[in-house]
Amino acid sequence: MSEFALHVATIAALYAMLALSLNLQAGFAGLINFGQIALFGCGTYGAALAFSHALGPLAGFALGLVLVVLVALLFARLGRNLGADYWGIATLSIGEILRTIATNEIDITGGAQGIGGIPALFDTGSPLSGRLILFAVVLAALIATWFAFRRLTQSKFGLSLRLLREEPQLAAAFGYDLDGLRRRIMLAAALPAALSGFLFAHYLTFVGPDQLFASETFVIWTMVVVGGLGSHAGAVIGAIVVQCLFALVPFAKDAFGLPSEFVAAMRLVLIGGGLIGFLLLRPQGLIPERIGGVRG
Amino acid sequence: MIPIIIDIVLRTGDIALAAVALSAGYSLVKFPNIALMQYATVGPFLAYLFASWGAPLVAAALAACIAVGLIAVLLNITVFDRLLKSGSAIAMIGSLAAGMLFTAALLVTAGPDSRHFDFPVEAPLNVFGSPVTGPQLLAVAISLAAFVLLAALLFLTDIGRCMRATATNPDLARATGIDARLVVRVIIFLSGVLAALGGIGIAVKGELNILMGQDLMLPVFAAAILGGLGNPMGAIFGALVIATAETLAATLNFGPLIGKAFLFIPANYITAASFLILVLALLFRPHGLFVNEVKRV
Numbered sequence: 001m002s003e004f005a006l007h008v009a010t011i012a013a014l015y016a017m018l019a020l021s022l023n024l025q026a027g028f029a030g031l032i033n034f035g036q037i038a039l040f041g042c043g044t045y046g047a048a049l050a051f052s053h054a055l056g057p058l059a060g061f062a063l064g065l066v067l068v069v070l071v072a073l074l075f076a077r078l079g080r081n082l083g084a085d086y087w088g089i090a091t092l093s094i095g096e097i098l099r100t101i102a103t104n105e106i107d108i109t110g111g112a113q114g115i116g117g118i119p120a121l122f123d124t125g126s127p128l129s130g131r132l133i134l135f136a137v138v139l140a141a142l143i144a145t146w147f148a149f150r151r152l153t154q155s156k157f158g159l160s161l162r163l164l165r166e167e168p169q170l171a172a173a174f175g176y177d178l179d180g181l182r183r184r185i186m187l188a189a190a191l192p193a194a195l196s197g198f199l200f201a202h203y204l205t206f207v208g209p210d211q212l213f214a215s216e217t218f219v220i221w222t223m224v225v226v227g228g229l230g231s232h233a234g235a236v237i238g239a240i241v242v243q244c245l246f247a248l249v250p251f252a253k254d255a256f257g258l259p260s261e262f263v264a265a266m267r268l269v270l271i272g273g274g275l276i277g278f279l280l281l282r283p284q285g286l287i288p289e290r291i292g293g294v295r296g
Numbered sequence: 297m298i299p300i301i302i303d304i305v306l307r308t309g310d311i312a313l314a315a316v317a318l319s320a321g322y323s324l325v326k327f328p329n330i331a332l333m334q335y336a337t338v339g340p341f342l343a344y345l346f347a348s349w350g351a352p353l354v355a356a357a358l359a360a361c362i363a364v365g366l367i368a369v370l371l372n373i374t375v376f377d378r379l380l381k382s383g384s385a386i387a388m389i390g391s392l393a394a395g396m397l398f399t400a401a402l403l404v405t406a407g408p409d410s411r412h413f414d415f416p417v418e419a420p421l422n423v424f425g426s427p428v429t430g431p432q433l434l435a436v437a438i439s440l441a442a443f444v445l446l447a448a449l450l451f452l453t454d455i456g457r458c459m460r461a462t463a464t465n466p467d468l469a470r471a472t473g474i475d476a477r478l479v480v481r482v483i484i485f486l487s488g489v490l491a492a493l494g495g496i497g498i499a500v501k502g503e504l505n506i507l508m509g510q511d512l513m514l515p516v517f518a519a520a521i522l523g524g525l526g527n528p529m530g531a532i533f534g535a536l537v538i539a540t541a542e543t544l545a546a547t548l549n550f551g552p553l554i555g556k557a558f559l560f561i562p563a564n565y566i567t568a569a570s571f572l573i574l575v576l577a578l579l580f581r582p583h584g585l586f587v588n589e590v591k592r593v
Contacts (some may be wrong), residue, residue, distance in 0.1 A: 086521075089328065090574070221389060265404045272395070273393070279389065
């Protein structure tokens with residue numbers, strides 16, 4: 001049981017990093033990214049490809065960073081002349097294109113079977129202590145991301161992001177370089193997403209295209225919306241709440257003797273219902289964005 | 297050549313109705329409604345259900361379309377109208393979430409297995425030397441009839457004139473006494489009916505399962521954006537472009553281009569063709585092929 005709790009905690013922390021990343025884009029800069037999972041996938045496939053070419057995890061992390069920088073710059077370039085909803089569709093389709101490539105380039109990515117057997121990062125003899133150390137690393141990465149993003153959004157740069165979200169034309173009139181802002185925000189948000197993917201790959205020891213379905217992006221979206229768009233603490237809390245609810249679904253299924261379709265349906269209801277419910281009834285989320293109190 | 301053209305026409309029929317529905321809805325309610333893809337899934341499932349109760353197929357399809365149209369209006373009043381006040385992107389996320397709830401409902405009630413409409417197996421007809429099945433012809437006929445009726449409604453009737461007026465300039469339309477709320481409801485109802493009809497067209501040709509809507513999403517968005525979102529007739533043309541690209545990618549031999557005997561695009565990448573067209577369209581022609589205006593969207 002404690003191992004299961006550790007598993008849920010690790011996954012929740014990894015998703016919290018993804019939620020922080022999405023929150024920086026969507027909550028602060030108003031960039032509606034529907035391809036967030038592609039940034040995560042850069043990290044997972046970086047780790048997996050380095051492993052399948054017998055390179056160390058360090059090379060895997062570097063490869064993941066290179067991939068994620070390319071994808072983030074592509075996203076930012078697309079954002080140059082698109083409104084928020086169009087950009088969402090564009091990022092969604094790029095995510096799907098990348099997943100199609102991962103599924104079909106069997107020689108490189110292992111196709112739909114993925115790449116398995118990626119070694120755990122910390123081999124201490126007993127698997128449990130290795131997992132404990134990894135959880136500590138994930139937690140440290142999460143806290144580092146949180147503090148870095150908080151510094152970022154409380155700086156003058158953070159103010160310009162909110163201006164980009166609220167009044168892009170005013171920001172342009174003030175002389176802000178909107179393209180540069182978008183590029184920098186995508187890069188800043190992409191790094192923790194790739195790091196989360198890299199740690200995820202070494203934690204689960206398996207990487208496959210099924211982890212990159214667009215529906216995973218919307219899981220992250222639910223976390224951010226439930227927690228509160230534009231609030232770092234909200235993103236983390238949203239991730240914890242959603243992951244805990246997900247972890248409870250199989251128990252509920254067993255307790256009530258429901259068919260196995262129930263698990264998939266219940267996940268969809270949690271995501272869809274959570275999104276609609278919060279958007280309609282509490283659009284500011286569990287922890288609303290703090291307005292003011294920021295001096296650039 | 298003839299088989300390729302037939303493939304293109306059939307695929308256009310698959311995409312076009314949902315794309316027209318998306319575009320028509322967008323012309324008055326300014327957000328891309330992702331839940332439309334689920335209307336295209338719920339429609340054939342309802343038709344299947346009504347048919348299994350003993351209704352003749354045409355009546356079952358008609359009832360399913362009307363039911364989906366009513367669901368669309370209801371959802372628009374209770375959810376999307378309110379979300380739209382916080383912006384089109386928020387409304388789009390809401391429509392996506394609504395789509396997930398539809399999928400969950402279908403998963404619990406109908407289950408994940410594929411189904412077929414009961415058609416007697418007949419020998420395929422011979423159209424210019426190519427085999428075409430009866431249901432395939434039926435699906436194309438449904439699409440064509442729907443387009444003609446929609447065009448007639450938009451361009452020949454008073455409510456159609458009101459719709460076009462409201463789409464072009466909502467304030468002016470209201471000032472001239474057009475009941476904008478009614479016009480919006482009519483067009484949302486129509487978009488639900490069209491999406492359901494498109495789904496039924498796909499389902500009678502092959503099978504229906506709960507992933508239909510998801511598979512339809514990106515080709516339909518690509519078609520609607522190519523035609524210019526908000527321009528229903530352009531969406532038909534967009535669907536034609538997407539269908540042509542997909543069919544040619546599937547059937548053309550690219551070998552001679554690089555000096556080899558055979559080079560076919562792997563079948564799994566063909567679906568990616570429409571995603572790629574979508575990204576290119578958004579990069580260079582975000583307002584659609586017919587608009588030259590340089591403007592932020």
